[in-house]
Amino acid sequence: MNVKVGRDDKFNSRPAVGRSTDELMKIIERSSDIKDTMVQIGGDISEKSFSRRLLDLMDERGVDTAWLVEHSFMSRAFVYQLCSGKRGPGRDIVLRLALLLKAGIPETQRMLCSAGRGALYPRVRRDAVILYALKEGMSFLDADDILLELGEEPLIES
Numbered sequence: 001m002n003v004k005v006g007r008d009d010k011f012n013s014r015p016a017v018g019r020s021t022d023e024l025m026k027i028i029e030r031s032s033d034i035k036d037t038m039v040q041i042g043g044d045i046s047e048k049s050f051s052r053r054l055l056d057l058m059d060e061r062g063v064d065t066a067w068l069v070e071h072s073f074m075s076r077a078f079v080y081q082l083c084s085g086k087r088g089p090g091r092d093i094v095l096r097l098a099l100l101l102k103a104g105i106p107e108t109q110r111m112l113c114s115a116g117r118g119a120l121y122p123r124v125r126r127d128a129v130i131l132y133a134l135k136e137g138m139s140f141l142d143a144d145d146i147l148l149e150l151g152e153e154p155l156i157e158s
Contacts, residue, residue, distance in 0.1 A: 027040055027041055049114055050088065057107065065079055065083055068083075068100070072096065073096075089117075090117070091112065091118065094111050095130055095155055096156070099130075102137055105131060126147065130143060130147075
């Protein structure tokens with residue numbers, strides 16, 4: 001199966017429904033009661049697991065787990081564990097998958113968050129390179145080449 005190569009602007013814009021993150025932050029900042037706050041923002045909170053996000057992204061790209069195994073340099077068992085939620089990914093695994101599946105920056109940040117990993121931060125040199133690679137729709141192999149060229153740790157262990 002082939003993954004779409006073009007950038008996915010779907011993840012680069014504000015969601016069609018719900019309030020923005022800034023709007024939710026303002027509600028939280030003005031609140032004096034957590035229960036009331038959670039009622040107010042409850043419909044705008046995503047509790048999607050990493051495995052669900054990964055499966056949804058794979059579905060949107062028209063790829064299956066066999067394709068992911070073939071192109072990710074990960075074992076079949078590990079990919080199936082990630083997809084089933086039996087195993088959680090490390091940060092670099094999330095980034096490799098995001099680059100492989102041509103996720104946009106916002107979707108990559110959501111994947112990192114749902115995996116319990118730190119979001120990409122543009123003030124961190126390595127993160128800035130990865131953000132650039134995501135913006136450009138690079139493969140994780142091309143991103144690794146740039147990371148190595150700039151003296152940063154690659155996404156794939158040597």
